[in-house]
Amino acid sequence: MRSTAETLAAPALEVRRLTASYSSRPVLWDVDATFPMGALSAIVGPNGAGKSTLLKAALGLIATDAGQALIQGRPVKTSRDRVAYVPQRDAVDWDFPITVREVVEMGRYAQIGWVRRVQRSDQTLVADCLERVGMAAYASRQIGQLSGGQRQRVFIARALAQQAQVMVMDEPFAGVDARTEADILGLLQELRNEGRAVIVVHHDLGTVRAAFDWVLLLNVRAIAAGPVADVLTPETLRRAYGAAGGLETEEQEPRWAA
Amino acid sequence: MGSLIDLLPLAYPDAVVVVGAALLGMTAGALGVFAVLRERSLVGDALAHSALPGVAVAFLVTGAKDVGTLLAGAACAGIVGALMMVGIERTSRIRPDAAIGVVLSSFFSLGIVLLTYIASTNNANQAGLEKYLFGQAAGLLERDLIVMAILSAISLTLVALLFRALKTTLFDPNFAGSVGLPVRVLEVAMTALLVVAVIVGLRTVGAILMVAMLVVPTVAARQLAGRLAVVLPVSALIGAVVGVTGALLSARAELPTGPVIVLVGFLVVMACVLLAPGRGVIWRARKLARDRRRTLTEGVMVDIETAIHAGPPPTAAELALVSGRDPRVLRRVLRRLDREGMLARDGDRLHLSEIGAAAAHAVLERRNLWSAWLEHGWQLQLPDAREPNPSDLRASLGDHYADRLQALAVKES
Amino acid sequence: MSDNLSIILTAGLVATAAGLLGPFLVLRRVALTSDAVSHAVLPGIVVIWLIFHTRAPLPVIGGAAVFAILCVLAIDALKGTNLVRGDAAIALVFPALFSVGVLGITRYASDIHLDLDSTIYGEIAFSPFETLPIAGVEIARSIVLLSGVALVNILLVVLLWKEFKATTFDPEFSRTIGISPKLLSRLLLVAVAITAVTAFESVGAILVVTLLIVPATTAYLLTDRLWLMVATTLAIGWISAVAGYWGAVSVDASIAGAMGLVAALCFAIALFVSPSYGLIARSLQRRRRSRSVQRELALAVKPQGAGADT
Ligand SMILES: Nc1ncnc2c1ncn2[C@@H]1O[C@H](COP(=O)(O)OP(=O)(O)OP(=O)(O)O)[C@@H](O)[C@H]1O
Ligand SMILES: [Mg+2]
Numbered sequence: 006m007r008s009t010a011e012t013l014a015a016p017a018l019e020v021r022r023l024t025a026s027y028s029s030r031p032v033l034w035d036v037d038a039t040f041p042m043g044a045l046s047a048i049v050g051p052n053g054a055g056k057s058t059l060l061k062a063a064l065g066l067i068a069t070d071a072g073q074a075l076i077q078g079r080p081v082k083t084s085r086d087r088v089a090y091v092p093q094r095d096a097v098d099w100d101f102p103i104t105v106r107e108v109v110e111m112g113r114y115a116q117i118g119w120v121r122r123v124q125r126s127d128q129t130l131v132a133d134c135l136e137r138v139g140m141a142a143y144a145s146r147q148i149g150q151l152s153g154g155q156r157q158r159v160f161i162a163r164a165l166a167q168q169a170q171v172m173v174m175d176e177p178f179a180g181v182d183a184r185t186e187a188d189i190l191g192l193l194q195e196l197r198n199e200g201r202a203v204i205v206v207h208h209d210l211g212t213v214r215a216a217f218d219w220v221l222l223l224n225v226r227a228i229a230a231g232p233v234a235d236v237l238t239p240e241t242l243r244r245a246y247g248a249a250g251g252l253e254t255e256e257q258e259p260r261w262a263a
Numbered sequence: 264m265g266s267l268i269d270l271l272p273l274a275y276p277d278a279v280v281v282v283g284a285a286l287l288g289m290t291a292g293a294l295g296v297f298a299v300l301r302e303r304s305l306v307g308d309a310l311a312h313s314a315l316p317g318v319a320v321a322f323l324v325t326g327a328k329d330v331g332t333l334l335a336g337a338a339c340a341g342i343v344g345a346l347m348m349v350g351i352e353r354t355s356r357i358r359p360d361a362a363i364g365v366v367l368s369s370f371f372s373l374g375i376v377l378l379t380y381i382a383s384t385n386n387a388n389q390a391g392l393e394k395y396l397f398g399q400a401a402g403l404l405e406r407d408l409i410v411m412a413i414l415s416a417i418s419l420t421l422v423a424l425l426f427r428a429l430k431t432t433l434f435d436p437n438f439a440g441s442v443g444l445p446v447r448v449l450e451v452a453m454t455a456l457l458v459v460a461v462i463v464g465l466r467t468v469g470a471i472l473m474v475a476m477l478v479v480p481t482v483a484a485r486q487l488a489g490r491l492a493v494v495l496p497v498s499a500l501i502g503a504v505v506g507v508t509g510a511l512l513s514a515r516a517e518l519p520t521g522p523v524i525v526l527v528g529f530l531v532v533m534a535c536v537l538l539a540p541g542r543g544v545i546w547r548a549r550k551l552a553r554d555r556r557r558t559l560t561e562g563v564m565v566d567i568e569t570a571i572h573a574g575p576p577p578t579a580a581e582l583a584l585v586s587g588r589d590p591r592v593l594r595r596v597l598r599r600l601d602r603e604g605m606l607a608r609d610g611d612r613l614h615l616s617e618i619g620a621a622a623a624h625a626v627l628e629r630r631n632l633w634s635a636w637l638e639h640g641w642q643l644q645l646p647d648a649r650e651p652n653p654s655d656l657r658a659s660l661g662d663h664y665a666d667r668l669q670a671l672a673v674k675e676s
Numbered sequence: 677m678s679d680n681l682s683i684i685l686t687a688g689l690v691a692t693a694a695g696l697l698g699p700f701l702v703l704r705r706v707a708l709t710s711d712a713v714s715h716a717v718l719p720g721i722v723v724i725w726l727i728f729h730t731r732a733p734l735p736v737i738g739g740a741a742v743f744a745i746l747c748v749l750a751i752d753a754l755k756g757t758n759l760v761r762g763d764a765a766i767a768l769v770f771p772a773l774f775s776v777g778v779l780g781i782t783r784y785a786s787d788i789h790l791d792l793d794s795t796i797y798g799e800i801a802f803s804p805f806e807t808l809p810i811a812g813v814e815i816a817r818s819i820v821l822l823s824g825v826a827l828v829n830i831l832l833v834v835l836l837w838k839e840f841k842a843t844t845f846d847p848e849f850s851r852t853i854g855i856s857p858k859l860l861s862r863l864l865l866v867a868v869a870i871t872a873v874t875a876f877e878s879v880g881a882i883l884v885v886t887l888l889i890v891p892a893t894t895a896y897l898l899t900d901r902l903w904l905m906v907a908t909t910l911a912i913g914w915i916s917a918v919a920g921y922w923g924a925v926s927v928d929a930s931i932a933g934a935m936g937l938v939a940a941l942c943f944a945i946a947l948f949v950s951p952s953y954g955l956i957a958r959s960l961q962r963r964r965r966s967r968s969v970q971r972e973l974a975l976a977v978k979p980q981g982a983g984a985d986t
Pocket of ligand 1: 027032050051052053054055056057058059093
């Protein structure tokens with residue numbers, strides 16, 4: 006592992022003055038944020054706040070107007086092997102003739118390198134990752150023959166197989182039952198305890214309060230970032246959620262306060 | 264029909280071709296929408312190929328090389344082929360493009376085998392059967408125009424009458440079925456219209472032009488509009504315009520009509536794909552460049568303004584250090600600011616000129632307004648849900664609400 | 677080598693070269709690229725005629741290949757804008773190129789007989805007659821050329837197997853691990869273009885189009901493993917070659933047409949009897965399920981233990 010002083014000191018993900026826009030209006034505006042290593046971090050904000058966009062920009066998947074994103078202190082282009090990404094809704098072809106095991110093997114492709122084939126050691130690791138997400142029994146199934154929650158587990162296993170120091174997940178708990186959510190959360194905490202960074206977009210503030218260490222509150226601009234207890238105050242939450250609601254009046258209890 | 268052709272200020276044969284191209288372009292433009300939006304753009308290609316066995320069978324059965332009989336055979340084969348495509352797609356995991364490919368290859372192979380069979384029976388009459396696949400628009404007759412006009416009228420009327428049902432079917436066939444729309448009947452009706460259009464086009468203008476005319480108008484219209492209710496008429500219009508333009512150009516340059524129409528259509532699509540406002544490739548690239556430049560310039564101006572507030576005016580090197588910007592990029596921005604008269608230099612120390620300071624204040628005000636929106640936006644009771652634009656909140660909220668926001672922010676502090 | 681064997685081998689080599697690429701085209705939803713290429717090569721022939729005044733096969737293949745590659749790259753670029761879907765991109769590009777060819781002919785070469793049928797589209801029945809001496813043995817030119825193409829395709833698919841698999845299945849993920857989906861898409865399409873053009877000259881257009889689409893689509897109905905899909909595609913391609921030749925000879929019909937028909941027949945059989953995705957299997961499954969549900973309901977109302985032996 007790269008446990009030199011430099012990488013240990015560098016935050017897992019650092020975003021500097023990031024501005025990004027789609028057709029006409031900025032979706033992210035001058036966002037500054039850091040996420041530490043060895044922590045379970047959440048990105049929280051209303052729908053359309055730009056959370057997914059922030060992750061995509063951080064991974065260099067979309068062009069940004071300004072600013073930069075650094076993975077462990079380096080631009081993402083030169084540190085692809087340090088970050089694993091689980092997208093929000095996989096735009097994959099579920100009818101593709103591919104098994105669960107092969108999907109997870111893809112997590113190894115970057116390390117294996119071009120042209121070379123998947124080795125025995127990779128296969129052991131893949132079996133391991135499937136075991137960790139509780140999908141070992143499904144290894145030979147075609148990917149489309151799984152439920153939504155099971156598919157989510159497989160994509161998390163693929164990210165695990167990348168053995169990256171930084172894991173970035175976009176709403177891994179969307180459409181997942183309580184049991185699966187608890188399993189995945191336990192797994193993410195294990196990863197955190199191994200010293201990696203796990204950054205998750207999540208909507209349930211209760212879980213974030215209970216299980217996460219660090220949080221970024223985002224609504225086009227970074228509203229607050231830091232340890233969960235400091236950041237999730239009624240004041241900042243109102244700033245993040247209240248404005249986007251627009252129609253909410255003072256008497257109405259905002260959803261998050263319940 | 265005849266009087267319309269006489270009205271045009273063109274030689275008679277040219278006028279016939281122009282009217283034919285307009286009718287065909289309009290019909291194909293309208294019907295093509297339903298093929299293209301369902302990822303079946305190449306259905307015209309498959310139908311054109313499946314005409315071959317139809318022509319062969321019609322010849323085998325009747326023994327006559329009569330145009331009407333052969334066309335009827337082609338149309339029957341086309342309908343069978345089209346229904347097979349739909350059937351393969353519906354009953355299996357195969358996607359539209361592969362289903363089209365399978366029907367195209369199978370029917371054409373069958374056609375070739377039938378042609379060799381006909382040839383081996385030594386029927387001297389068979390020569391030139393396959394030439395039915397390639398018409399010549401110059402050979403368009405006034406009689407063909409009447410067929411086309413009837414076809415256009417039926418197609419456009421049907422599409423207009425059934426618009427709502429077709430839209431629902433197009434967007435979500437399962438939903439359409441669940442609300443009791445006769446999805447299959449609609450599908451068969453649209454398929455039959457498409458087949459007839461392709462066969463008519465095949466005979467008069469050729470297979471390749473038909474493929475293009477079904478796709479070009481829709482793709483172009485789709486770049487210019489997002490709603491089906493707009494895409495459909497725009498597509499029919501583009502089809503007609505492309506047809507007429509191509510026909511006129513080819514008459515002027517004395518070139519074959521079909522290829523010229525195809526190329527005109529291709530140019531129109533390329534123009535739309537490159538330049539369409541909000542979507543086009545060049546439009547987006549220029550916007551990205553502009554946004555990047557503006558974000559950078561505004562950021563640097565704010566940096567200077569903040570530095571001046573904090574202490575003595577900074578040098579370029581100090582500014583780079585404080586703001587963490589790449590010194591080379593910074594120098595470029597400073598040069599641009601200089602050109603625009605935003606900077607006032609004092610030795611190597613940087614000031615903002617009068618207009619520079621005003622611009623920086625405007626930026627800061629916009630940022631503060633956004634902060635105020637985040638802070639107090641929930642207190643505003645907007646009449647409707649709006650999508651606020653952070654870089655210009657005033658415009659997206661309106662002056663009234665922007666002023667109230669500012670008032671709220673001032674009250675707070 | 678006998679003519680029979682030579683013809684079968686030629687078709688088998690086309691089936692091999694096409695069968696390696698076809699599955700990826702079908703899975704990427706650009707199956708009809710091959711048909712596009714078959715028309716888009718026309719300007720290549722015209723250009724070669726204008727420059728070299730020849731209709732000899734090798735220069736024509738070269739000129740056609742240039743435009744075939746232009747065609748597939750233009751399709752890829754249009755698709756890459758995300759403004760036009762793959763199928764529409766195909767239907768936009770090839771008519772334009774074909775039209776350029778037609779205009780070229782009418783402008784500059786209307787006096788000579790220059791069309792696809794007489795220049796680049798070969799007839800498989802004649803393929804044994806053009807030979808090249810290889811190590812003292814006369815071997816059909818088509819076999820020599822197609823062996824080369826098949827070999828290149830084998831190398832491409834074997835070496836870049838995991839890259840093709842990853843970019844076809846999940847392009848965005850591939851980007852995050854540094855495998856460029858654009859690059860691989862272009863590689864695949866260029867391979868298709870070169871394969872198609874080379875094969876056109878030996879066996880004609882329709883057989884190439886058929887062998888690039890139909891066996892792969894059939895295999896897609898039969899399996900859930902990518903390598904098995906490719907293997908099945910190759911098998912169906914060879915079956916079409918052998919059985920098609922035999923059928924064509926026995927009823928004296930077009931060889932390419934008969935081979936295409938055999939492939940179509942394989943598809944029809946798979947569509948009905950595929951064990952997992954066939955129409956019969958699925959309707960049986962449905963019936964069995966509804967029957968077992970009925971039986972359970974019947975058991976549920978009977979007193980305990982009465983129906984335990986069923
Ligand atoms: N491809 C796109 N083209 C245009 N606008 C887009 C695109 N993707 C997202 N947007 C817009 O950008 C904004 C931010 O989108 P983003 O997906 O980042 O939100 P999010 O915070 O992830 O929301 P959610 O919680 O719903 O996932 C939204 O207003 C959305 O409408
Ligand atoms: Mg999101």
